[in-house]
Amino acid sequence: MPEGPSLVISKEALQPFKGKKVIRCTTTANIDAHLFIHKKVVDITTWGKHLLICFPHQTIRIHFLLFGSYLINDTRAITPRLHISFSNGFVNFYTSSIQLIEQPLDDIYDWSADVMNEQWNEKAARKKLREAANREIGDVLLDQQIFAGVGNIIKNEVLFRIRVHPESITGNIPPAKIKALLKEAVTYSFEFLQWKKEDVLKKHWLAHTKKTCPRCHIPFIKKYTGKAKRRSFFCTNCQLLY
DNA sequence: GCGCATGTTAACCA
DNA sequence: CTGGTTAACATGCG
Numbered sequence: 001m002p003e004g005p006s007l008v009i010s011k012e013a014l015q016p017f018k019g020k021k022v023i024r025c026t027t028t029a030n031i032d033a034h035l036f037i038h039k040k041v042v043d044i045t046t047w048g049k050h051l052l053i054c055f056p057h058q059t060i061r062i063h064f065l066l067f068g069s070y071l072i073n074d075t076r077a078i079t080p081r082l083h084i085s086f087s088n089g090f091v092n093f094y095t096s097s098i099q100l101i102e103q104p105l106d107d108i109y110d111w112s113a114d115v116m117n118e119q120w121n122e123k124a125a126r127k128k129l130r131e132a133a134n135r136e137i138g139d140v141l142l143d144q145q146i147f148a149g150v151g152n153i154i155k156n157e158v159l160f161r162i163r164v165h166p167e168s169i170t171g172n173i174p175p176a177k178i179k180a181l182l183k184e185a186v187t188y189s190f191e192f193l194q195w196k197k198e199d200v201l202k203k204h205w206l207a208h209t210k211k212t213c214p215r216c217h218i219p220f221i222k223k224y225t226g227k228a229k230r231r232s233f234f235c236t237n238c239q240l241l242y
Numbered sequence: 243g244c245g246c247a248t249g250t251t252a253a254c255c256a
Numbered sequence: 257c258t259g260g261t262t263a264a265c266a267t268g269c270g
Contacts, residue, residue, distance in 0.1 A: 002248045049249075065249045067267040078267095095266055097250075142249095151248045208248090227260085231247080 002064050004116045004149020005193035007046040013072055014044045014053075020086040027082045029098035036060070036084070046116070047109045048148025052101075053084070059101040068096035114148040115189045122182045129178060133171030137181070139226035140170050147185055152230045153208045154192060158184045159234065160207035165241035166225045166232040172242035207233045 021040050025033040036055060043054040051062040062068075062082070073089045080092035101108065112121035113128075128146045141147055141155040150158075159166050162180040164173060173181070195201040206214055213220055213235035225232040 006248080063250075065251095065265075066247065067249090067265085069267085097265090144250095153248050230249095 002049060002066060002068070003151035003154055003189075003192065004046070004048055004114070005189055005196055007049055007051055007064075007149070008116050008193055009196060010051055010070060011044055011046045014051075014091060016088060017041055017084075017086050017091065018044050020088060022084055023087060024085040024090075025083065026080075027098060028079060029081055031060075031098060031100045035100075041086075046114075046149075047105075047111065048114050048116075048144050049151070050109075052105065054105070057102075059105060061097075061099040061101050062093055063097040063099075065095070065097055069094045070096075110145070110148075113145055115186050116149050116193070120186060122186075125182055126178065129170055129182075133169075135170055136166065136226040137164060137168045137170050137173060138166030138230070138232055139228050141181075141185065142226075142228050142230065149189060150185060153205070154185070154188055155230070156208040156233050157192075157206060158188050159232075159239060161188065163239050165236070165239045166234055168240070168242040174242070177242075207235075209233065213238060 018041055021038055022036045025036045027033045035058060039055045041053060042056055045052050045054065049063060053060040053062070070091060070093045072091050075092055076094065078094060080094055081096050082093040082098050084091055111117050111119040112124045114120060125146055129140065132140045132143070132146065138155060138159065141150050141158065142152065158181065162177060162184050164177055164181065192201060195204050207220065210220055210233055212218070216235055216237045218235065218237055220233045220235055223232050224230065
């Protein structure tokens with residue numbers, strides 16, 4: 001569930017509820033479910049890994065973290081963290097982080113940072129990369145203020161595709177590689193989206209969880225890298241350390 | 243049956 | 257105040 005493309009899938013699945021009024025709402029999160037009764041959903045959108053259910057004056061922010069899930073017109077045995085019913089169906093969110101947003105979304109979200117958003121702005125990202133010059137590129141790819149929606153799978157796949165070692169210092173990476181990085185972060189995210197929809201995502205992994213480099217046929221290194229200490233799978237032969 | 247993982251935040255500590 | 261580490265959350269899979 002958790003990476004950006006999966007959030008896009010959830011957003012698309014929930015579109016039938018856009019424009020509908022809430023009939024029933026219950027939550028175990030620390031927000032007042034009554035705020036939304038009889039209110040109309042004016043939009044359902046995403047920013048990175050955030051799913052945003054927008055009402056005229058408030059927004060419910062759902063973050064699936066590692067284990068979150070949702071069901072539409074279906075229920076599991078455990079109590080949902082959030083349930084919302086409409087005249088045309090209902091949705092249940094499980095084990096998710098639910099927050100209430102009171103500010104206008106444009107005040108708090110930089111839409112140009114979201115790799116899945118049509119407002120994604122490569123130039124803005126390149127500027128942020130210059131400011132991140134002394135950080136490891138593996139950490140930088142996971143930075144939601146720069147690459148909102150990118151998660152650990154996308155990180156590993158993008159770095160393998162552009163042949164860059166995850167522990168490379170961002171400022172040392174040549175401009176042509178930075179250009180490739182910016183392109184591939186978006187391209188791979190949309191391929192991820194398509195493969196996820198077709199339920200063939202894992203089949204297309206070249207690096208993530210893999211034991212051997214498909215190019216060099218030598219063993220991948222598995223290492224918890226960077227300040228994020230997230231799993232990196234990489235080939236020390238074909239992924240250059242800058 | 244154990245250990246771990248597509249994530250984030252808060253608490254804690256030096 | 258800062259930076260770093262750890263815990264917490266809670267589920268499913270190999």
